[in-house]
Amino acid sequence: MDRDNQTRVTEFLLLGLSGQSEQEEILSGLFLWMYLVTIIGNFLIILAITCDSQLHTPMYFFLATLSCVDICSSSVTIPKILVNRILGSRSISYAECMTQMYFFITFTNMDGFLLSVMAYDRYVAICSPLHYRMIMRPKLCVLLVAVSWLITNLNALLHTLLIVQLTFCSNNTLHHFFCDPYSILKLSCSDTFINDLVVFTEGGLIFLTPFTCITVSYAYIFSQVLKFPSIQGIRKALSTCGSHLTVVSLFYGAILGVYMHPSSSYSIQDIVATVIFTVVTPLVNPFIYSLRNRDMQRALGKLILQRLVLLRS
Template identity: 80%
Template sequence: MDRNNQTRATEFLLLGLSGQPEQEEVLFGLFLWMYLVTVTGNILVILAISCDSHLHTPMYFFLANLSCVDICLSSVTIPKMLVNHMLGSKSISYVGCMTQIYFFIAFGNVDGFLLSVMAYDHYVAICCPLHYTMSMRPKLCVLLVAMSWVITHLHALLHTILMVQLTFCSNNAVHHFFCDPEAILKLSCSDTFINDLMIFTVSGLIFLTPFTCIIVSYAYIFSTVLKSSSVRRIRKALSTCGSHLTVVSLFYGAVLGVYMRPSSSYSVQDTVATVIFTVVTPLLSPFIYSLRNHDMKGALRKLMLRF
């Protein structure tokens, strides 16, 4: 088809997760409930950590940042879907879609970097306990978090700039509930070679760096724990790492399920994995860290008593 005869897209249509009106009603109620619980749960974690001086440690500093990012990640995608449903619309403007792509990439990658920083914190606490205070100095903790934010936002900016260089023509229907970069890229009627190359190289590096850090950290942790003859120390180590490993498994399991497969095989299963990555993990994270952590439960109890 002659590209000159095509109309340049000024908006995209988010088709959602289901084409059935009755199913859309159920999904609206479910996503609204999940979003409210996600925001409430993560805000409570942030407040509990901020108000309890006993939790002013590197581990809880990273957890508070993770909760903040989880709120942001959920807020990038779910509110627009809920608003569209209430207005009876499926459209999102071109600018709105590009903005959603930017923040989705940024917050999604910050999540991974923070999980790797937390894994390093666990490694130092378990494998080098005598040097923990010196190794995890406040300035270093702030630097690690700041670097995570800067790197991931520069990464998001790169992909967004490359995305806006593309031409999107008459086909503007997105088979998703938000502007997923993979789905949007397929709609372009211009050459996407550079975009694909950057996804394969830069995005691969951004993904593999924190993932490798987590794997290496836990390899040393498990090696140290297995060498220990103290049952109490083993239980403490497993208790410390259990919540983090659960969140890591949910997060990276979903990411691997979607973005580490050929784009031609993108399917309903990938959509489900994306929902787990963007909605379910931020929802469950505060509960996973709170229910299995005695200090967090105590801090939350104190916070509730204040109200």
Template identity: 80%
Template sequence: MDRNNQTGATEFLLLGLSGQPEQEEVLFGFFLWMYLVTIAGNMLITLAISCDSHLHTPMYFFLANLSCVDICLSSVTVPKMLVNHVLGSKSISYGGCMTQIYFFITLGNMDGFLLSVMAYDRYVAVCCPLHYAMRMRPRLCVLLVAVSWLITHLHALLHTILMVRLTFCSDNAVHHFFCDPEAILKLSCSDTFINDLMILTVGGLVFLTPFTCIIVSYACIFSTVLRSPSVRGIRKALSTCGSHLTVVSLFYGAVLGVYMHPSSSYSVQDTVATVIFTVVTPLVNPFIYSLRNHDMKGAIRKLTFRRLVLSRF
């Protein structure tokens, strides 16, 4: 490519999900509603768990962490799109774009690691119930979350540093509502072989490790459940894992739909899958866990009642 067409990019243009002004207005209202519900729902889950001593268990500790990550994941992508719409702008600075990429990779991977840790927690609860308290000690739970944060931050740092070293073409239009790493990589005039190699190797390893842990955990769970002679025991085990399995299916279904194919075939369908991954999944997670969980519904009712009583005084 001609060197004259290369530039040190100072900003990118986020074209959004639609080029039609009428559709953009509808999408703005829709995304604003989803973002507010996401923040409120996940904050309610976190507060309910922190305020109810009966929920101070490993499963709800991991769920509270998942809710915090979901709040942050939505906040990385959606607010910038909403602000740009209000200001009538489509630009995002180069530094802002790289920052968005860093936290998007960190939080997206953190979701996967937390889901794998939760799958292990369910495995111990179903397959080794007598040893649950001994295995899932508070120190181990904190260690699992801390190691997950360390791995995801290092992984995001690697990809962000490799992205910063690239030169970008004069065409800085991103056909997305945020700086998706795949979309930004396609704008580069530099050789992206190292970036693609790291995505394939390190990125594949970071993706497959928690995914494999989830598959193995549920294989053991279902093997144990099928050997159980008690129908009541089977129902209890499945109800224990039902919410988590629903979230796992939604999360990994969207991730596989957008990232597990060549980047050259990136399309509108991939954008939809990314919206599900970054916006819809954090939105529905609180409802999935609260509507299917009697303890969580009880904690939310108590928290709401307490707030109503305090507001009258």
């Protein structure tokens, strides 16, 4: 492979969501609002869990980690959209594009792994409540998160290094609002067989493993719930899983809509689905978990009240 040919492309052009200037201005304002709400909402979740000792449990540890990942995930794509809009530019340098793609892969996969860990936590809480404290020890919780970080970073590094080896010629226009790896592969003028093979095998395994864990965990949960003698017990068990199931459905539903079907080019449906799991999901996660969780409502109310008292004094 001629390494010098790769320097023909020093930047990529992001066409954005619609490609039309007036619509892009409205969408940029919407994205700015969504980004601010995402940062504030998830930061409040982290702060409430950190400050309230009653929330120092495995479930809320994983929730705080998910909020941290959601903040990082939104920060990978949205700020670049806003900066380009302010500067009146559509370009992103080659190095910035590869960096953005690396962190996009990392945080997207990390979301999936965290959702699977949280599903396992709910499984232990419902199916083995007497052994919950013994099984979900702090060391195990930290280990699960650390292993998830390691796997997702190694996965992102593998895909990024493989794409860096590709040659990009004259076509540098991405019909997207960020450097999506799927779109970048289509721009390459060199053979992408190895990349496609790794995406199909290793990438598929990284995607299916947490999805399978979530499915198996909830299969056991529902089979256990059906054995409960009272309707009230069933409702209580399902209420602890409702928020998590909503987030899982939103996240994996959007990803399946984008990456699990063959397509020669991105359609508006693909763009909308991508916006859902890159922008909307991190935005709604704090609301889903706080609105359906009394402990979180109490902690957030207590936190806001304390800050108001401090401001008045």
